[in-house]
Amino acid sequence: MTDLKPKILIVDDERLNIRLLYEGLKDEYQIIVGSTGRDAIRLATKELPDLVLLDIGLDDISGHEVCKALKANPTTKNIPIIFVTAQDTYEDELKGLELGAIDYFRKPFSIPLVRVRVRNQIELKRKTDMLQYLSSIDGLTGLANxxxxxxxxxxxxxxxxxxxxxxxxxxxxxxxxxxxxxxxxxxxxxxxxxxxxxxxxxxxxxxxxxxxxxxxxxxxxxxxxxxxxxxxxxxxxxxxxxxxxxxxxxxxxxxxxxxxxxxxxxxxxxxxxxxxxxxxxxxxxxxxxxxxxxxxxxxxxxxxxxxxxxxxx
Missing domain, CATH: 3.30.70.270 (Reverse transcriptase/Diguanylate cyclase domain)
Incomplete structure (x- = not known):
């Protein structure tokens, strides 16, 4: 049977954070994990997840650079990104939002709060995808318009x-x-x-x-x-x-x-x-x-x- 659960990509260089997010979200979502910026770009392009939870302070490529790369790629530009970060400055949050991120989780995070905010973003993406699909289909024949x-x-x-x-x-x-x-x-x-x-x-x-x-x-x-x-x-x-x-x-x-x-x-x-x-x-x-x-x-x-x-x- 095909698993129709929404797909979430979690990218963090700390295993504990990945484990916490995985355990908190696995019942409702398909979970894919990576630990580097290169993992994030490769997995997002290959798997086309419904949401990316992305650490900013990665060892190889910063989360900001990963976000910029994903938003520049026509294949991945519409995937919503939530930054997961220990940084707590206004300038840092502003930069992420300007690059196209839709939300921030601050470490240490609350799993119940993460669940609610992830659920809201997944539902929003589902509705956006449906509107985009309907805008590209001929209503009478069901063919592309x-x-x-x-x-x-x-x-x-x-x-x-x-x-x-x-x-x-x-x-x-x-x-x-x-x-x-x-x-x-x-x-x-x-x-x-x-x-x-x-x-x-x-x-x-x-x-x-x-x-x-x-x-x-x-x-x-x-x-x-x-x-x-x-x-x-x-x-x-x-x-x-x-x-x-x-x-x-x-x-x-x-x-x-x-x-x-x-x-x-x-x-x-x-x-x-x-x-x-x-x-x-x-x-x-x-x-x-x-x-x-x-x-x-x-x-x-x-x-x-x-x-x-x-x-x-």
């Missing part, structure tokens, strides 16, 4: 640039969707959007495949480490699976609901950089040609001519 897609595309393009990996970008549009809404109503239209979203999830199911609702009746899929052949295959599978549903659509030339798909393919060479905006525009252009040439079809093209050298590399 445009905002989350833009963030994911930026990080994936950086990865592809560094590693020279292939990307395929699929732009999917439901054919004659306005007419479908006019004929059958917006409730049926919403149902159609949800059905298409389920098809996308089924057809692009690899761990690195990323699906989002791009807006209205448009969806977008980013396939990482994929060849043009793989991108075209996924696109055709999507088109075929939607067609096989035979959802009636009297406003369509086919008599049933269908989708058109545009696919842009890219694999940067050494010293080349993908222009994110142009990459998306190219997929959109492919989609336009798919619709102009009759709808219910896939148009796939390489994006190589759109790559521009990155002068910074």
């Amino acid at each position: 445009r905002r989350q897609f833009d963030e994911h595309l930026s990080s994936t393009v950086r990865y592809a640039d560094r590693q020279h990996r292939g990307l395929c970008l699929l732009m999917i549009d439901i054919d004659r969707f306005k007419q479908y809404n006019d004929l059958y109503g917006h409730v049926r239209g919403d149902d159609a959007l949800k059905v298409v979203a389920r098809v996308l999830k089924k057809c692009a199911a690899r761990p690195l495949d990323f699906i989002a609702r791009f807006g209205g009746e448009e969806f977008i899929i980013l396939l990482t480490d994929s060849s043009p052949e793989e991108g075209a295959l996924v696109a055709e599978r999507i088109r075929e699976q939607v067609e096989k549903l035979f959802i009636p659509h009297e406003g369509s030339e086919y008599g049933f609901l269908s989708v058109s798909v545009g696919v842009a393919n890219i694999k940067p060479d050494v010293g080349e950089h993908i222009d994110e905006r142009a990459f998306v525009e190219h997929a959109d252009t492919c989609l336009y040609f798919a619709k102009e040439s009759g709808r219910n079809r896939v148009i796939s093209e390489d994006f190589e001519l759109q790559i521009k050298p990155n002068s910074k590399k």
Whole structure:
């Protein structure tokens, strides 16, 4: 059974302090421990705890420097940090809070008080995480929304640039969707959007495949480490699976609901950089040609001519 307890990282160079905190918190939380600043950075990055209890006076790197490093890393910047310290000056506390810590425990600490304050911070993080999740999800389909897609595309393009990996970008549009809404109503239209979203999830199911609702009746899929052949295959599978549903659509030339798909393919060479905006525009252009040439079809093209050298590399 998966342990769903919140995870706390305790970092202190005194074993007695670690033992006291461990015994006081182990019943409610998963506990990870470290004794150095390097431990703190490594474990926080690897384990992504829900909270870090961090001693300031570590032997190798000060707690302040550890806090600064964690807050500078996009992976760990949102992990709340509570300093545990024997220091008792206003300036010291102010410095920690300015670096991004959320609270202070002073040694010697009271375990009942520690439990309450830790519980409050864990509950606050849970609510914050939920709000962040909801802000990145399309409420109707449950897919990622445009905002989350833009963030994911930026990080994936950086990865592809560094590693020279292939990307395929699929732009999917439901054919004659306005007419479908006019004929059958917006409730049926919403149902159609949800059905298409389920098809996308089924057809692009690899761990690195990323699906989002791009807006209205448009969806977008980013396939990482994929060849043009793989991108075209996924696109055709999507088109075929939607067609096989035979959802009636009297406003369509086919008599049933269908989708058109545009696919842009890219694999940067050494010293080349993908222009994110142009990459998306190219997929959109492919989609336009798919619709102009009759709808219910896939148009796939390489994006190589759109790559521009990155002068910074």
